[in-house]
Amino acid sequence: MMFDSLVIQSPKRTPQAQRGWNGFFPYYAGYPESFARALLESANLSKGSVILDPWNGSGTTTFSASQLGFASKGFDLNPTMIIVARARLLPPSEADSLEPLGRETVKGIRADQRILQPEDPLLWWFEPATAALIRALERRIRSQLVGERTSTPDGVRLDHISGLAATFYVALFSVCREMSTPFRSSNPTWLRKPKANEALIAADREAILSAFTANVKNMAEALAEWDEDPQKDQAIAELQLADTTSTKLPTGSIDMVLTSPPYCTRIDYSAATRIELAVLHPLVDVKMEDLGRQMIGSTRVPNHEIEVDAAWGSTCGQFIANLKAHPSKASAGYYYKTHLDYFEKMALSLAHLARGLKPAGTAVLIVQDSYYKNIHNDLPSITTEMAAAAGLRLRRRVDFEFKRSMAGINPHTRTYKRAVGAVEAVLCFEKS
Numbered sequence: 001m002m003f004d005s006l007v008i009q010s011p012k013r014t015p016q017a018q019r020g021w022n023g024f025f026p027y028y029a030g031y032p033e034s035f036a037r038a039l040l041e042s043a044n045l046s047k048g049s050v051i052l053d054p055w056n057g058s059g060t061t062t063f064s065a066s067q068l069g070f071a072s073k074g075f076d077l078n079p080t081m082i083i084v085a086r087a088r089l090l091p092p093s094e095a096d097s098l099e100p101l102g103r104e105t106v107k108g109i110r111a112d113q114r115i116l117q118p119e120d121p122l123l124w125w126f127e128p129a130t131a132a133l134i135r136a137l138e139r140r141i142r143s144q145l146v147g148e149r150t151s152t153p154d155g156v157r158l159d160h161i162s163g164l165a166a167t168f169y170v171a172l173f174s175v176c177r178e179m180s181t182p183f184r185s186s187n188p189t190w191l192r193k194p195k196a197n198e199a200l201i202a203a204d205r206e207a208i209l210s211a212f213t214a215n216v217k218n219m220a221e222a223l224a225e226w227d228e229d230p231q232k233d234q235a236i237a238e239l240q241l242a243d244t245t246s247t248k249l250p251t252g253s254i255d256m257v258l259t260s261p262p263y264c265t266r267i268d269y270s271a272a273t274r275i276e277l278a279v280l281h282p283l284v285d286v287k288m289e290d291l292g293r294q295m296i297g298s299t300r301v302p303n304h305e306i307e308v309d310a311a312w313g314s315t316c317g318q319f320i321a322n323l324k325a326h327p328s329k330a331s332a333g334y335y336y337k338t339h340l341d342y343f344e345k346m347a348l349s350l351a352h353l354a355r356g357l358k359p360a361g362t363a364v365l366i367v368q369d370s371y372y373k374n375i376h377n378d379l380p381s382i383t384t385e386m387a388a389a390a391g392l393r394l395r396r397r398v399d400f401e402f403k404r405s406m407a408g409i410n411p412h413t414r415t416y417k418r419a420v421g422a423v424e425a426v427l428c429f430e431k432s
Helices: 020-024 033-041 060-067 079-088 092-106 128-145 163-179 205-226 269-279 288-294 314-325 331-356 379-389 411-415
Strands: 050-053 071-076 237-241 254-259 357-368 370-372 375-377 392-402 422-431
Touching (some): 020 079, 020 205, 033 254, 060 079, 060 254, 071 079, 079 163, 079 237, 079 269, 092 128, 092 205, 163 205, 163 269, 254 331, 269 288, 314 375, 314 379, 331 357, 331 370, 331 379, 357 379, 379 392, 379 422
Parallel strands (some): 050 071, 071 237
Antiparallel strands (some): 357 422, 392 422
16 A cells, blocks of 8 residues: 555544535544545545445444445444444435334334333433333334344344344433533533432423424435436445454455544543443343443443553653653553553554554554643653554655544643643554
């Protein structure tokens, strides 16, 4: 590949990029579809190439690859994101059926509190009558659109869920996210649980069902407008609930990786989808603590001892040493351990990705730096050194500076003298 010919636009998502069909998948982090599309189009890939995003999130990579006719694979640990990414892949040919199916779905829906289990997580935020109506709507979607290939005797196979079922779940997610606004903070990834004696959310039947059918109608209209070429068949995209630290790809099976690994900013991305996971509870019973602990960048202390590995590189080793020596509270304990957890998981993941790439295959990673207190966490350089240990050689790097970052939301960061904003680096590797 001619790395200099890759078209690398800004990977920062903008409000303009969140319109039309893409506007229904406003999940935090990731890059815009225009970035992925321009990069893939300029990569000079052969027709049979396979694209992988091991941290697929809302499915920008798999969607873009599918639009361009490339087969793709997308991994994610979060069941919510598998469903969101599947909905995004719904072909425009299905647009005409969405609205009548939506009207059929809400017929006869009533709030019967007998269907609620005592441990239903919807009860964390919603009054029982409201929770019962949401659950009744979710049950209708499940009974109409989720078949035996997805809900099997051996467990749920989300990789088999249909685009229609996923789209209707996304429409319901949107209703619940909108209603749960009082429990969101300035951090876009955080949905808190109500405090003791805090009023729960109540909404009448008509408001909930009208919001749901309006979402389905709007999605149908946006999907129909997205149809650039009615004759073009989208390529196959395989979505899999998978952990990058343990999922072993077939050796030499991937032509190109395009992804943005979780940033080392101690953000609990699983908390961003608490409401969606509550909706999905009967289909996929996920314990939030377990999911959060599995995530790269987990805010939870690992349950096993981790030692600094020289293979992580000198930049990582120096950063870890400086962090451990920092005089602030918990630096040598909690924060030291959670950072070790992050770097161990990243190193394992990069090794698996490198093994899955074909010889001379390409991996493009979007990585952002950050700060721990006043210590610069140069994650682009750390990732480059870790990748080199896995057999990936850096061929090109393009930096984009941004004045605002998630770290700037925390007012305590002003205590330390450090650079404002962040650098987001697009790192282009070749398997040696």
